[in-house]
Amino acid sequence: MNLYEKIIALYPSLVTSDFIGIGATIHLQNDGAGDYIAKWEHPTLVKPTQEQLDGVK
Amino acid sequence: MSSIVISGDTSGAITLAAPSVAGTNTATLPASSGVVMVSGNMPAFSAYASSNTSLTANTATLIGFQTKVWDTATCYNNTGSTVTLNGLSVPAYAFCPNVAGYYQINGGWTTNSASAQSFYISPYKNGSLYIYGNWQTGSSIGGVAICSSLIYLNGTGDYVQLYAVDSLTVGTTTGQQYTYFQASLVRAA
DSSP states (O other): OHHHHHHHHTTTTOOOOSSSTTTOOOEESSSSSSSEEEEEEESSSOOHHHHHHHHOO | OOOOEEEOOSOOOEEEEEOOSSOOOOOOOOOOOOOOGGGGOOOOOOOEOOSSOOOOOTTTEEEEEEEEEETTTOOOSSSSEEEEEEEEEEEEBBOOOSSSSEEEEEEEEESSSOOEEEEEEEEEEEEEOOOOOOOOSSTTTTEEEEEEEEEEESSSOOOEEEEEEEEBBBOOSSTTTTSSSEEEEEEOO
């Protein structure tokens, strides 16, 4: 399960427009060494911790 | 006289040469100061993806452009690791010119999925989003997301890379006509 899928599992209410395009508040990025959260500015949902992400199976 | 040679203060020389054809030619200099641009100090390159870059859904991903078409000043790193070019540290798949100025940046990226999706490609300057490229929506193979931008690069380490985003987890359609990265100096600093 990739990072995006783990985040969706934690927060099913998130949609594509939360991640990409004008007004996106969450920015996932991969510079060649794996996906990571580059920006998390969602107005109501808090950034998941690494422990939470690791716990998603 | 077919040429004028101006010797340097310490070494070297500049030669102004007339073409070896009949006729009169005039080069008029503007009433302002600046750096004369010649082909030797105008970096330009073109490269394309010859290997797949996989993208996770909704994740801005550095795109690899492995095959150079040209690279006039060896300023583009076509590998997935940081290398030193012209004495500058250049990250993976980055253009890092050694001449300060304003550069025209062009890029294109094509998904390899035929499913309905949205995607775009954008230039990143020094690791940060610089400007959005056009947004392709509901497109499959045949729709190329493109970006075009003028970006100032200082010639001492500023670099540009291209990142693509897709609403699905997909791969890259490779080939010069599908997924490409180009840059050229438009005006010196």
